[in-house]
Amino acid sequence: MPGRQLLMDFEVTPTSHTLEAYRARGGYATLEKALRTMQPVDVTKEVTASGLLGHGGAAFPVGRKWSVMKPGDDQPHYLCANADEGEPGTFKDRWILEHAPHLLVESMLIASYALDVRHSFVYIRGEFDLPWRRIQGAIDEAYAAGLLGAKLFDTGFMLDIVVYRGAGSYVCGEASGLITSIEGRKPYPRNRPPRLTVRGLYQKPTVINNVETLANVTGIIRDGAEAFRKVGTAKSPGTQLVSISGHIAKPGVYEVEYGYPWARFLDVDCGGLLHGAKLKCVIPGGISTKVLTRAEIEPLMLSHESVNPAGSSLGSGGMIAIAEGTCMVRLLQVLLRFYHHESCGQCTPCRDGMGWMHRIIDRIVAGKGVAEDIDRLYAISEANDGTTICGMGDAAGYATIGILNKYRDEFEHFITHGSSKCDGRLECLA
Amino acid sequence: MKHLIPEFEQMKRRYPEGFEASLVLPCLRRIQEDRGFVAEEDILGVVEYLKVARIQVEEVLSYYTMLRRKPVGRWHLQACRNIACSMRGCDGLVGHLVEKLGIQPGETTADGRFTLSTVECLGSCGTAPVVMVNEAYHEDMDAAKLDQLIEGLR
Ligand SMILES: Cc1cc2nc3c(=O)[nH]c(=O)nc-3n(C[C@H](O)[C@H](O)[C@H](O)COP(=O)(O)O)c2cc1C
Ligand code: SF4
Ligand code: FES
Numbered sequence: 287m288p289g290r291q292l293l294m295d296f297e298v299t300p301t302s303h304t305l306e307a308y309r310a311r312g313g314y315a316t317l318e319k320a321l322r323t324m325q326p327v328d329v330t331k332e333v334t335a336s337g338l339l340g341h342g343g344a345a346f347p348v349g350r351k352w353s354v355m356k357p358g359d360d361q362p363h364y365l366c367a368n369a370d371e372g373e374p375g376t377f378k379d380r381w382i383l384e385h386a387p388h389l390l391v392e393s394m395l396i397a398s399y400a401l402d403v404r405h406s407f408v409y410i411r412g413e414f415d416l417p418w419r420r421i422q423g424a425i426d427e428a429y430a431a432g433l434l435g436a437k438l439f440d441t442g443f444m445l446d447i448v449v450y451r452g453a454g455s456y457v458c459g460e461a462s463g464l465i466t467s468i469e470g471r472k473p474y475p476r477n478r479p480p481r482l483t484v485r486g487l488y489q490k491p492t493v494i495n496n497v498e499t500l501a502n503v504t505g506i507i508r509d510g511a512e513a514f515r516k517v518g519t520a521k522s523p524g525t526q527l528v529s530i531s532g533h534i535a536k537p538g539v540y541e542v543e544y545g546y547p548w549a550r551f552l553d554v555d556c557g558g559l560l561h562g563a564k565l566k567c568v569i570p571g572g573i574s575t576k577v578l579t580r581a582e583i584e585p586l587m588l589s590h591e592s593v594n595p596a597g598s599s600l601g602s603g604g605m606i607a608i609a610e611g612t613c614m615v616r617l618l619q620v621l622l623r624f625y626h627h628e629s630c631g632q633c634t635p636c637r638d639g640m641g642w643m644h645r646i647i648d649r650i651v652a653g654k655g656v657a658e659d660i661d662r663l664y665a666i667s668e669a670n671d672g673t674t675i676c677g678m679g680d681a682a683g684y685a686t687i688g689i690l691n692k693y694r695d696e697f698e699h700f701i702t703h704g705s706s707k708c709d710g711r712l713e714c715l716a
Numbered sequence: 717m718k719h720l721i722p723e724f725e726q727m728k729r730r731y732p733e734g735f736e737a738s739l740v741l742p743c744l745r746r747i748q749e750d751r752g753f754v755a756e757e758d759i760l761g762v763v764e765y766l767k768v769a770r771i772q773v774e775e776v777l778s779y780y781t782m783l784r785r786k787p788v789g790r791w792h793l794q795a796c797r798n799i800a801c802s803m804r805g806c807d808g809l810v811g812h813l814v815e816k817l818g819i820q821p822g823e824t825t826a827d828g829r830f831t832l833s834t835v836e837c838l839g840s841c842g843t844a845p846v847v848m849v850n851e852a853y854h855e856d857m858d859a860a861k862l863d864q865l866i867e868g869l870r
Contacts, residue, residue, distance in 0.1 A: 362732065371839045372837070372839070373837075374798045374799050374800070374836070374837035374841070375799060375800060375837070375841055376839065376841075377839045377840055377841055377842055380839055380840070404732070405730075405731070405732045411839060412745075412780070412782045413782070413835075413838050413839070413848065414839065415851045415852065415853070416853075435730075446730045447730075448730045448731060450738075450741075450742070451741075451742065451745060452741075452780070453741060453744075453745060453780035453781070453782040453783050454780050454781035454782035454783075454835075455779065455780055455781065456836070467741065468738055469735070469737060469738060470735075470737035470738045470739065470740040470741060470768070470772065470776065471737075471772065471775060471776065472775050472776060472779035472780075473779070488732070488735055529841065529842060530842065531800040531803075531841035531842045531844060532799075532800055532803050532841075533803060537841070537842035537843070537844075538842045539842065569799075573799055604841070606799060606800060606803075606841075608803070612803070616802075617799070617802075620797070620798065620799050620802050621799065624798055624799075624836050624837070627836060628836065712802045712803050712807075713803060713804065713805050714803070
């Protein structure tokens with residue numbers, strides 16, 4: 287196992303997701319402790335002290351987000367668990383929704399108590415079926431057990447949780463797009479400021495956290511911030527759920543303690559590459575993070591302070607292992623098609639830029655590329671940086687530049703020869 | 717859609733008051749589940765029930781890729797073609813389906829049994845390639861498994 291486990295710390299069985307099994311593991315005792323012995327601000331203080339960082343992609347400190355909310359300021363507050371899980375390569379929140387749904391519910395109850403929330407939401411991507419049935423099932427169980435929709439432990443605190451199902455759209459995962467979607471509109475992201483913690487859902491203060499982020503809250507309140515900080519590293523406390531896919535022998539979701547050696551994780555824990563192939567590069571945390579070569583990751587640890595200086599980030603934990611022989615031109619084509627497809631169309635640089643980039647890469651792959659195409663891809667990527675409303679415009683540019691910088695020769699070869707330097711393969715053959 | 721109103725009323729209870737517009741998407745999803753698509757009369761029904769502008773219902777209906785205004789085949793095959801599935805051979809699978817069913821992505825077989833679509837990452841990359849059939853994910857697919865699956869659906 288890649289280090290200590292905080293979330294995947296129980297045996298998965300056909301019934302381990304139920305309320306009964308969760309209670310047998312000590313479930314909902316932390317909620318009672320929080321409500322009976324802590325003030326809302328104490329909960330936020332503990333979460334702040336834990337140093338917990340967001341797991342949705344940006345690693346934003348949770349305590350800093352929560353501290354903006356002022357309990358008791360006489361206006362409604364909202365909490366949304368982001369279960370949109372749309373970043374290609376990412377499938378870790380699904381593990382929590384399917385196997386530990388009550389951990390999310392208990393954490394949302396505790397977070398809602400801290401943030402003075404009366405109504406909260408789980409925004410789940412539209413395609414998810416089993417994960418939806420599991421989280422909805424857990425919420426139904428919690429209602430039946432009097433944990434939701436009723437005043438708890440003589441405190442007057444009560445919470446409703448609505449599971450809001452998306453209907454196929456990547457930008458719904460972006461925090462302000464998510465809010466607009468819940469408001470019953472198309473999910474156009476919003477300009478900030480104002481921050482969502484000041485003016486979010488229905489124009490009221492709103493906290494949006496990733497599912498995995500929230501799932502950590504119960505453990506932090508149960509064992510204390512100090513115990514949480516003993517896991518991981520000083521700058522990256524705790525663990526990260528890594529969902530690994532691509533040309534890896536043992537794909538799946540792994541809970542990795544921050545600070546674990548990256549190469550060891552791939553070679554030992556994940557069994558190396560398929561068919562004993564050699565690693566060419568890795569996309570660390572979803573396609574929006576920059577690719578790192580085998581040589582680059584060799585000395586690195588899986589922690590923010592190790593990966594960020596190498597010019598990439600752990601992002602959403604959606605790791606993709608890429609074998610030698612894979613055509614990076616065709617790989618970029620898949621990414622650009624995706625971004626073009628998902629651009630909400632609100633900002634000109636993203637709406638038009640994604641279309642241009644997609645057409646350029648299609649042309650290169652069709653063997654009709656021209657020498658200036660590489661510069662054009664750079665120019666469009668750079669023009670997007672910082673000029674769009676949401677992070678998608680930037681992300682597409684980063685991903686593109688990341689691949690171009692490291693594999694420019696493959697693009698030049700494709701353009702001059704009209705064909706791939708690597709057989710145009712994306713698969714890893716035996 | 718009128719017969720679904722009691723269900724909608726149930727749903728409404730857990731939302732904060734005064735934000736009925738939030739129910740546009742959930743109502744449309746439920747209607748589609750029931751009828752297979754969203755019809756003109758459903759749009760009018762939602763407008764009347766939620767007291768929202770028609771344009772808002774149209775906006776939601778046209779933006780989200782899972783919502784549709786026309787029926788699809790009895791079995792809707794949606795093959796993922798994003799990065800992890802591409803790296804595990806989804807292009808071959810889509811080609812196989814095109815050949816076997818005699819239709820292109822976006823089309824429905826003449827007998828109305830099958831609709832084929834391609835979709836972007838389904839959040840199941842560890843078990844790529846993935847083909848969704850109606851609501852269910854079919855993971856770690858290959859041509860032989862697909863053939864078997866389709867035989868079972870005929
Ligand atoms: C285009 C785009 C898509 C995103 N998709 C997701 C997503 O699917 N899930 C998620 O948790 N965060 C996603 N995010 C990040 C959210 O905007 C937000 O930062 C996050 O949910 C905050 O939670 P955290 O602080 O707990 O990480 C996305 C961001 C962008 C720009
Ligand atoms: S950057 Fe792209 S996806 Fe984001 S708001 Fe602008 S157009 Fe929409
Ligand atoms: S790429 Fe196909 S499920 Fe993620």
